[in-house]
Ligand code: SF4
Ligand code: SF4
């Protein structure tokens with residue numbers, strides 16, 4: 270049912286049952302919010318969204334108050350503006366004064382509010398909170414002194430990610446956000462997905478940055494510094510430079526990285542092609558015996574840690590294939606290095622990822638052998654944009670270049686790893702060839718694209734029906750895993766992506782981008798695939814060459830040694 | 844300890860979230876504090892993440908997360924004691940014993956707890972050590988008391 274209400278002396282049409290805030294937004298009227306989160310129920314905690322309703326003594330929180338017939342609302346009356354201003358001043362009263370050095374300087378919601386409300390002086394002064402930084406996690410830094418207790422991280426971790434690492438601890442002025450037994454993050458159940466970083470309005474949760482390490486290595490003449498970048502990075506970086514969301518600037522990134530001084534530039538999509546070859550081999554072997562299904566993807570390190578902690582019984586089903594980042598890292602040091610007479614110890618291998626969990630993955634002990642790590646350091650899309658700015662490179666004015674050999678060609682299937690469902694699509698293309706000996710007529714699998722939530726999808730290959738399950742995000746993941754364990758869900762392949770939408774929406778991606786931007790990145794990946802000539806991993810000539818010269822064949826002992834791993838139960842407080 | 848907690852949980856065999864606080868109170872009564880182990884067991888029993896149990900427990904002053912020390916000092920922070928300067932008494936204790944309210948010293952000898960009014964307002968400021976009350980405290984007197992227990 271629809272009816273009219275009056276807002277700022279103008280009539281607007283609203284729907285029965287919706288909140289004042291949603292009605293205002295739909296009608297293009299902007300009211301600031303802090304604790305409110307799209308798709309989650311309102312808590313009314315911060316009160317920044319207050320408006321004046323005629324006949325009501327107190328201001329009401331528009332995010333939680335439903336519209337009522339013949340309401341008269343003022344969204345920016347002097348009383349409302351004054352109240353909002355006081356609230357923000359209170360939030361600032363005990364806030365550290367180090368904006369200039371803050372990770373979020375320039376893209377902080379608290380800063381924006383202070384500017385919008387014209388706060389020019391500190392009128393209210395409180396005791397500064399003196400909580401120590403939590404630097405324990407390789408992915409995320411917690412700075413409780415900057416926390417304004419909006420609770421968004423707690424809710425995203427509980428309600429979207431199903432991990433429940435965080436909660437409000439203590440009471441009153443001593444309240445902070447923390448983990449069970451107030452442990453440091455690295456010893457908690459956190460899976461490093463970074464969703465909390467993406468929703469934090471201030472710098473209280475931010476990524477653990479490694480730009481200094483990268484700069485030091487670039488300036489160290491004894492090191493041979495190589496770099497790889499994830500598939501989602503090339504369709505996301507543009508936004509950091511004010512270019513339209515979804516624009517692919519792969520070539521420009523190659524050129525910029527070369528200018529910065531990286532010795533060799535590689536595309537992680539090549540690693541993805543390798544991952545396809547190995548995963549398909551694994552599935553083929555299991556098809557022969559019909560046992561060991563489902564094969565569950567393990568390319569998302571946040572999901573892997575989730576499984577290790579919450580469902581160790583599911584680990585035997587996880588694909589033993591390392592992720593594309595680690596596979597490429599591994600062959601850089603074991604194949605590229607000797608081929609070019611370089612000591613693997615003097616290679617410093619950098620990965621640029623859309624992801625915070627990849628930082629954790631690179632540091633896992635399984636990923637280091639004889640003191641040589643597959644990947645030495647991981648930086649994010651955001652850190653890459655800073656690096657480019659630091660070197661004064663004008664990306665609008667450089668000519669695109671290509672990546673380096675011996676991994677200079679990738680298939681567009683490898684590129685699809687950047688989006689939810691893409692990993693499966695890439696695998697099916699090669700699986701089809703392996704099962705039938707024939708190439709696909711059309712390489713598109715529409716059912717696997719833009720899937721929301723968890724979905725079972727049957728596919729036909731040759732005469733055989735295979736069952737695929739896609740989990741786009743971890744919401745509802747318990748049901749899926751339990752279903753697999755008690756055999757009520759029978760599938761051949763299960764793809765699980767921790768970030769809703771997949772890596773295009775990862776925790777290392779540009780801040781302040783909306784759903785539309787994320788969709789644009791995904792569409793861009795599909796467009797790249799549309800026009801590319803090599804659409805499947807097994808058709809990548811350099812992949813075949815790598816097997817001929819070094820890895821022998823998929824699943825060989827050599828391949829197992831370099832490209833596979835296994836995971837074990839992890840004890841943390843759940 | 845695991846056993847003691849499990850026995851205790853038997854009487855809550857069908858309960859859910861709303862019995863969380865009584866369960867935690869029982870455990871504290873029985874064991875003296877809420878250990879990490881206890882929180883994990885309760886979490887499994889009720890199907891609640893440990894972060895949520897810890898969050899709730901830290902909301903209330905009554906729960907402690909470390910075992911009591913040999914000398915357990917309770918300081919009253921009711922209104923009357925506050926007015927008569929108990930805050931500086933707490934500071935003296937914290938400084939001398941090198942522990943904060945809610946903590947137990949590393950050697951397990953001392954623990955400090957700040958409690959709301961213990962009902963001896965006419966005697967403010969007042970503390971108790973292992974149940975023995977010391978009233979109308981001054982800075983001098985508390986220092987003396989601390990020397991005594993530390994000398995033992
Ligand atoms: S990174 Fe993910 S799992 Fe860790 S606290 Fe944040 S939302 Fe929770
Ligand atoms: S979905 Fe991608 S970006 Fe997100 S945690 Fe997993 S690997 Fe990282």
Ligand code: FES
Nearest residue numbers: 304313315316332
């Ligand atoms: S946004 Fe409405 S109360 Fe926080």
